[in-house]
Amino acid sequence: xxxxRRLFLAVALALPLVMLAAMALNHQWRRDHGRQVVLxxxxxxxxxxxxxxxxxxxxxxxxxxxQAQRNLPDASICLQPExxxxxxxxxxxxxxxxxxxxxxxxxEAGIERFYIPEAKAxxxxxxxxxxxxxxxxxxxxxxxxxxRELLIDGKxxxxx
Amino acid sequence: MDKLEKRLKDWRRQQLxxxxxxxxxxxxxxxxxxxxxxxxxxxxxxLSIIGIGTVSLIAxxxxxxxxxxxxxxxxxxxxxxxxxxxxxxxDGGHAWVEALIVLFQVLCxxxxxxxxxxxxxxxxxxxxxxxxxxxxxxxxxFARAQPARWLWTSLLLLAFGMASNDLLTLRENxxxxxxxxxxxxxxxxxxxxxxxxxxxxxxxxxQRFRWAFGFAWLLLGLGLVTALDIIHSLHETSPRQLPGLxxxxxLAALLILLLALRRDLRPMSRVIVxxxxxxxxxASHPSLLFNPGESQPSxxxxxxxxxxxxxxxxxxxxxxxxxxxxxxxxxxxFTLLIGVRFYAIYLQAFGGLAATGIGLIISGALIIAMVYLxxxxxxxxxxxxxxxR
Numbered sequence: 084x085x086x087x088r089r090l091f092l093a094v095a096l097a098l099p100l101v102m103l104a105a106m107a108l109n110h111q112w113r114r115d116h117g118r119q120v121v122l123x124x125x126x127x128x129x130x131x132x133x134x135x136x137x138x139x140x141x142x143x144x145x146x147x148x149x150q151a152q153r154n155l156p157d158a159s160i161c162l163q164p165e166x167x168x169x170x171x172x173x174x175x176x177x178x179x180x181x182x183x184x185x186x187x188x189x190x191e192a193g194i195e196r197f198y199i200p201e202a203k204a205x206x207x208x209x210x211x212x213x214x215x216x217x218x219x220x221x222x223x224x225x226x227x228x229x230x231r232e233l234l235i236d237g238k239x240x241x242x243x
Numbered sequence: 244m245d246k247l248e249k250r251l252k253d254w255r256r257q258q259l260x261x262x263x264x265x266x267x268x269x270x271x272x273x274x275x276x277x278x279x280x281x282x283x284x285x286x287x288x289x290l291s292i293i294g295i296g297t298v299s300l301i302a303x304x305x306x307x308x309x310x311x312x313x314x315x316x317x318x319x320x321x322x323x324x325x326x327x328x329x330x331x332x333x334d335g336g337h338a339w340v341e342a343l344i345v346l347f348q349v350l351c352x353x354x355x356x357x358x359x360x361x362x363x364x365x366x367x368x369x370x371x372x373x374x375x376x377x378x379x380x381x382x383x384x385f386a387r388a389q390p391a392r393w394l395w396t397s398l399l400l401l402a403f404g405m406a407s408n409d410l411l412t413l414r415e416n417x418x419x420x421x422x423x424x425x426x427x428x429x430x431x432x433x434x435x436x437x438x439x440x441x442x443x444x445x446x447x448x449x450q451r452f453r454w455a456f457g458f459a460w461l462l463l464g465l466g467l468v469t470a471l472d473i474i475h476s477l478h479e480t481s482p483r484q485l486p487g488l489x490x491x492x493x494l495a496a497l498l499i500l501l502l503a504l505r506r507d508l509r510p511m512s513r514v515i516v517x518x519x520x521x522x523x524x525x526a527s528h529p530s531l532l533f534n535p536g537e538s539q540p541s542x543x544x545x546x547x548x549x550x551x552x553x554x555x556x557x558x559x560x561x562x563x564x565x566x567x568x569x570x571x572x573x574x575x576x577f578t579l580l581i582g583v584r585f586y587a588i589y590l591q592a593f594g595g596l597a598a599t600g601i602g603l604i605i606s607g608a609l610i611i612a613m614v615y616l617x618x619x620x621x622x623x624x625x626x627x628x629x630x631x632r
Binding site: 091092095096098099102103104106107135136184191194195200203229 | 351359366374
């Protein structure tokens with residue numbers, strides 16, 4: 084009975100580690116196995132209590148998505164062969180697309196934050212406002228986008 | 244200890260216990276003093292602060308350290324704390340293990356923050372909290388002290404509230420990001436959810452979560468009643484129906500069903516709690532008890548007596564249930580809140596100060612009369628019982 088209880092305790096302690104590792108590996112895989120896309124951004128700098136400072140921005144997709152005055156839980160932006168917005172199912176002729184939602188007139192795909200060190204926050208915010216920032220994304224075949232890097236004038240922000 | 248000793252000596256004087264029993268109880272209690280609640284609580288507080296400090300340290304974003312090293316160090320720290328819990332675990336429970344469980348919970352949350360930072364995730368906070376509650380539920384079940392369960396319960400209900408607000412907003416078509424109607428609806432849904440969890444914990448004998456769910460239900464319910472009172476007192480009711488009111492009705496029906504099945508509550512308590520749930524649901528509806536869209540009174544003076552009546556009825560219901568169940572602290576809390584609401588009536592000054600004064604004097608006299616009749620009825624019943632013997 085005691086041995087069984089200790090086994091359950093070991094499982095209870097291992098479960099968070101396994102779930103956190105799965106979360107990290109899933110995002111790592113998405114970042115490593117998608118097609119690379121670079122898009123310009125404009126941003127500002129708020130703060131998250133859990134994960135720290137981040138640059139929040141509006142991604143310039145080259146089109147105006149989410150024009151309708153309502154929220155859409157399922158929407159996508161086609162990047163190739165041509166840029167266009169679709170509500171609901173993604174057109175089958177689209178080879179590279181990003182899935183997301185329309186919320187309050189904005190397209191959100193879970194890539195609207197870039198976490199940065201506190202000391203660099205104001206400098207990067209100013210550069211983003213001057214439209215010198217772009218994002219290098221990785222987009223999987225099913226439209227899941229993840230951020231690879233923030234670029235300033237085409238180079239990694241870390242090199243500044 | 245002094246209080247217990249005093250009470251034991253009183254029991255001895257009344258010859259309820261003998262001197263041997265008194266000495267045995269005192270010896271047992273003094274032996275427990277080394278691992279007392281003060282030490283346990285302060286240890287948990289200290290380790291929780293260390294956990295929050297770790298969250299802040301991670302949030303500082305050490306961009307110069309490679310991601311793999313940051314993740315590796317994080318998993319190593321988690322594994323060390325997990326090993327500490329495992330190696331010190333014994334069935335009797337230990338203050339250090341309880342404190343380490345709380346630290347482990349906080350570190351799991353910090354780890355989600357670190358992964359979000361490394362992979363630049365901008366998902367919904369309730370999804371992260373929901374993921375955290377799933378992964379930490381098993382270890383929370385192993386905790387014996389309350390803080391681990393209270394932390395878990397708080398974050399579960401926070402996740403539920405945020406998810407309700409977010410999904411209701413997405414379902415609606417608002418132009419604005421924040422809507423008072425949606426926030427109120429999310430609060431109502433979370434309160435009902437806490438009530439369902441509490442009733443389930445009573446029915447299914449989840450003793451370890453009983454207190455945390457019950458207290459959360461009480462706190463959320465009182466907050467909701469206060470919010471509804473303020474909104475209706477100031478005639479700020481929106482003429483349109485709250486989003487998610489049909490979902491709230493479904494949850495209320497489930498809660499009432501679970502209340503009916505509860506054996507720990509007296510039949511009259513079940514009836515009163517059901518009436519209170521229905522009354523709060525009716526007060527959340529825009530037009531059942533109140534007239535939406537009425538002109539707003541000037542300044543901070545709310546003048547709708549119906550809002551005060553709803554609040555006082557709910558509080559009186561809570562008072563009656565506390566009395567029936569013998570919950571002394573809850574009885575005192577509801578008495579205090581009824582007093583506060585009557586004082587607020589005086590400030591609202593319905594129909595002039597003179598009328599308010601007369602109304603309050605009559606209310607106070609009614610409460611005293613009720614207490615007198617109640618005591619008389621108890622005495623009468625006990626005399627009838629004696630005569631029947």
